[in-house]
Amino acid sequence: MGTYTELVIKCTIKDNVPELVDNVLKFLFSEGFDKPAVLPEHEFFRSDRWESIGRSCSCYHIPAPTSFYDGKYLFSRSDLKNYDGEINLFLDWLKPYMSNPGGQLIGWIFLEQSREPIFIYNEGEWVE
Numbered sequence: 001m002g003t004y005t006e007l008v009i010k011c012t013i014k015d016n017v018p019e020l021v022d023n024v025l026k027f028l029f030s031e032g033f034d035k036p037a038v039l040p041e042h043e044f045f046r047s048d049r050w051e052s053i054g055r056s057c058s059c060y061h062i063p064a065p066t067s068f069y070d071g072k073y074l075f076s077r078s079d080l081k082n083y084d085g086e087i088n089l090f091l092d093w094l095k096p097y098m099s100n101p102g103g104q105l106i107g108w109i110f111l112e113q114s115r116e117p118i119f120i121y122n123e124g125e126w127v128e
Contacts, residue, residue: 003081004111005079006077007080009106009120010107013097015099025069029068029069030067049086053090056079091120095122105119
């Protein structure tokens with residue numbers, strides 16, 4: 001079965017990221033953008049639910065995804081069943097493109113049946 005996992009991410013994106021990266025971020029976190037025809041070479045894009053990041057929700061958390069990306073600032077709240085570790089894979093893919101200082105809190109992961117969130121910092125290991 002698995003549990004629904006909420007991801008909240010708030011970060012800034014470096015200037016002049018590759019167009020492909022910008023296109024993926026627009027697709028995931030902005031309205032009206034099509035899925036890029038070409039995807040980056042990263043394990044995240046081979047996971048089954050990579051397109052759910054920033055776009056899906058359940059009744060176990062807030063029943064609507066909320067996302068904003070303007071080319072510089074990224075904020076998103078979504079949740080999905082994290083069967084293939086999509087959340088960790090997404091964070092691993094995104095990390096090189098963030099401009100947040102090391103050690104800064106950039107969001108949290110909250111499991112459906114947990115009492116407390118797991119904080120995500122811009123450094124170190126991501127949550128398993």
